[in-house]
Structure formats: structure tokens, C-alpha cells
Amino acid sequence: xxYCKKCILPDSxxxxxxxxxxVCSACIGAEEKRQTIDWQGRKRxxxxxxxxxxxxxxQYDCIVPVSGxxxxxxxxxxxxxxxxLKPLALTYKCxxxxxxxxxxxxxxxxxxxxxxxxxxxxxxxRKFMLKSLQRNGSVSLVEHMAMWAITLKMxxxxxxxxxxxxxxxxxxxxxxxxxxxxxxxxxDWIRKYGVTNGTFAADWADDDLTMDELYTFxxxxxxxxxxxxxxxxxxxxxxxxxxxxxxxxxxxxxFQWADKPVFGYYPYADLDCDFIVIHHFFKWxxxxxxxxxxxxxxxxxxxxxxxxxxxxxxxxxxxxxxxLQIKNLCEFLGITEQSxxxxxxxxxxxxxxxxxxxxxxxxxxLVGEFGFWPDTYPQDSK
Numbered sequence: 281x282x283y284c285k286k287c288i289l290p291d292s293x294x295x296x297x298x299x300x301x302x303v304c305s306a307c308i309g310a311e312e313k314r315q316t317i318d319w320q321g322r323k324r325x326x327x328x329x330x331x332x333x334x335x336x337x338x339q340y341d342c343i344v345p346v347s348g349x350x351x352x353x354x355x356x357x358x359x360x361x362x363x364x365l366k367p368l369a370l371t372y373k374c375x376x377x378x379x380x381x382x383x384x385x386x387x388x389x390x391x392x393x394x395x396x397x398x399x400x401x402x403x404x405x406r407k408f409m410l411k412s413l414q415r416n417g418s419v420s421l422v423e424h425m426a427m428w429a430i431t432l433k434m435x436x437x438x439x440x441x442x443x444x445x446x447x448x449x450x451x452x453x454x455x456x457x458x459x460x461x462x463x464x465x466x467x468d469w470i471r472k473y474g475v476t477n478g479t480f481a482a483d484w485a486d487d488d489l490t491m492d493e494l495y496t497f498x499x500x501x502x503x504x505x506x507x508x509x510x511x512x513x514x515x516x517x518x519x520x521x522x523x524x525x526x527x528x529x530x531x532x533x534x535f536q537w538a539d540k541p542v543f544g545y546y547p548y549a550d551l552d553c554d555f556i557v558i559h560h561f562f563k564w565x566x567x568x569x570x571x572x573x574x575x576x577x578x579x580x581x582x583x584x585x586x587x588x589x590x591x592x593x594x595x596x597x598x599x600x601x602x603x604l605q606i607k608n609l610c611e612f613l614g615i616t617e618q619s620x621x622x623x624x625x626x627x628x629x630x631x632x633x634x635x636x637x638x639x640x641x642x643x644x645x646l647v648g649e650f651g652f653w654p655d656t657y658p659q660d661s662k
Contacts, residue, residue, distance in 0.1 A: 281632045281645035287577035292567045310581035326518035333442040341365040342442040345431045348385030351446045353530040369395040372427045374553035381552035387534040404493045416477045417627030420559035424475040425497045436508045447516030449473045465512035544571030554605040565628045
């Protein structure tokens with residue numbers, strides 16, 4: 281487990297690769313954004329794509345998947361008001377949408393876009409989510425798999441040729457050079473960056489969870505997408521994306537921040553659904569980081585924090601157990617909280633964790649790199 285010398289992310293995080301100088305691919309991508317990318321040229325290309333996909337007779341120009349968060353608020357507004365498109369907004373409705381998440385989604389719709397709120401059968405969602413939690417330590421796999429499939433299926437069925445996603449994780453969070461330069465979403469991209477643990481719906485089918493039940497989570501085939509001439513692009517590949525700038529802009533058009541961060545560093549992120557917090561919580565077991573590491577790394581890359589300031593923040597601001605979110609998840613899945621912690625422990629990455637004689641778990645690499653151990657971090661008290 282080695283840490284980037286510019287930010288604070290370790291190579292245990294999926295997608296993060298360190299070069300010979302110990303700098304991670306995400307930091308290299310951030311430098312490319314500042315130094316080598318022709319943003320005006322990319323914007324012109326984006327306009328050409330929009331012009332080529334302009335609908336006729338009042339039909340939708342594109343589909344934009346939204347959650348109601350800061351990014352999707354910016355996406356919907358930008359498509360409609362900056363570029364004059366008529367987007368159809370589409371949301372996968374998570375089981376525990378927060379009141380603030382609903383307010384922000386309502387605000388997004390009031391920008392003036394048509395919107396579909398897609399609800400999955402709770403019985404199927406529950407069964408699938410418990411299976412993915414047990415097998416992969418992930419509750420968000422189900423949500424992401426549904427989001428990819430529902431959006432692309434709707435594009436095929438409605439004959440909408442363009443799908444506009446948000447930021448490109450390959451550029452923002454650690455893809456290699458080829459992946460940072462890819463503006464398109466396809467099956468290979470979903471397998472690597474789609475938060476599905478490299479699986480598709482068919483990989484989850486068994487006697488307990490049938491392909492009929494998994495239909496909602498099943499992507500159109502690549503041939504079907506090709507025949508329908510569907511193009512999927514990332515808005516953040518053509519327009520420079522910075523989470524703080526996006527959040528501040530979205531706030532000017534009605535997006536509401538939380539009073540304090542829900543989990544991590546940002547008071548404007550992860551506001552929509554309780555279960556996304558559990559997704560980030562499991563990173564501690566699997567990768568030796570929390571949401572705080574991700575957020576602070578972005579702040580370092582945008583020159584708003586130094587590496588030393590970020591390390592000091594981690595040392596002095598341990599993240600609490602997301603007790604309410606865990607309670608809600610257990611109630612939905614029909615399991616006890618004791619079972620939840622047993623599942624969490626089963627996903628501890630023994631390649632990076634060491635158990636001391638007192639029974640507590642430590643990350644030797646973290647102590648060696650940062651010179652301290654956050655003893656008050658919640659997962660170590662369980």
C-alpha cells in the first residue's frame with residue numbers, strides 16, 4: 281500500500297496507479313486539465329455534437345440522468361440554458377431518498393425540464409442489494425447497475441440518440457492515459473468505472489434472483505445501442521469540472537447544501553440518499569480510506585489545500601459512524617446490525633490491514649506515511 285506523493289490517495293483505491301515518481305494517475309489527470317487540455321476546442325466539439333443530435337418537432341434532444349445533486353443540477357441547467365437543448369431528466373429513485381435530496385430534485389425539475397422518477401420493485405431491490413452487500417461489500421452496485429441500464433434502455437425505446445452523463449471518473453479519479461482521454465461511455469467503461477465490481481446483471485442470476493427479476497438492471501447490448509445510434513458522452517470531458525465551482529453555481533439556482541458534511545469533507549455532496557453513505561463507509565475496510573480521503577485529494581489537486589493541511593485535517597477530524605444510515609439499511613434489508621458488522625468485517629482487506637495483540641486493527645502503511653493512527657475512527661471500535 282503506497283501513497284501518492286502529491287495527494288493522499290493510496291494505490292489500494294481502485295483506478296489509482298502510481299508512476300515512477302510516486303504520483304497518482306488522478307493527480308496527473310488534474311495537471312493535464314490545467315496545462316494541456318484545450319477546453320475551448322472541446323467546447324466547440326460539444327456544440328458540434330449537440331447540433332448533430334438536435335431533435336425535431338419538439339422531441340427531446342438528449343437524456344440526462346440526474347439525482348438532484350449538485351452535478352446533475354449543473355448538468356440540467358447547462359444543457360437547457362447554456363446550450364438551448366431540451367433534455368429529458370431521468371432518476372433512479374433510491375429507497376431512502378433524504379428530505380433534502382427530494383428538495384434538491386424538485387428544484388432541479390423546476391429549472392424547466394421534463395422528468396421521470398423510476399422506482400424499482402422493492403422486493404427485487406432488497407434481494408439484490410443484500411446479495412451485493414454480502415458478496416462485494418457494496419450497496420451502491422444495485423443503484424449504479426440500474427442507473428446505467430434504465431437510462432440506456434429509455435434512450436433506445438424513445439429514439440433519443442444522445443445521453444449526457446456528468447464528470448468522467450477516468451479523468452477525475454485516476455484512469456490511465458487512454459481512459460482519461462475517452463469521452464464516451466460504453467460497456468467496457470461501465471465494467472471498470474461503473475461501480476459494479478466488474479459485473480453485469482447476468483453475473484448475479486441464480487435460483488434466488490432470476491434474469492426476469494434482473495431485467496431492469498440489464499443493459500441493452502452493444503449491438504442494440506449501435507443499431508439505435510446511441511452516443512453516450514461525459515459533460516465533464518468537454519467542460520472543465522470542479523466540484524466546488526459546480527456546487528457554488530448550483531446554489532445560485534436553488535440547490536441547497538447541508539449544514540455540515542454528511543460524510544467526508546463537502547457539505548454539498550452525498551445528500552440524496554442514505555445508502556450512498558454506506559457505500560463510502562465500506563471503503564475503510566476494503567481500501568483503507570474514507571470519503572474524506574477522496575474529497576481532500578480533490579482539494580489538493582485544485583490547489584485549495586496542501587498535502588500537509590489535508591493530513592492534519594484527517595488527524596483532527598475523524599469521521600463518525602453513520603449510525604442512522606446503517607439503521608435504515610438494516611431495516612430495509614431485514615437484517616440485524618450485528619449481521620451488518622459481520623458482513624463489514626468479512627470485507628476487511630487483509631493485504632493492507634494488520635491486527636494487533638490487543639485485537640485492534642491498524643494500517644501499517646498509513647502509520648508509516650502519515651506518522652499517526654486515527655484511533656477514534658469508528659470502524660476500529662467495532
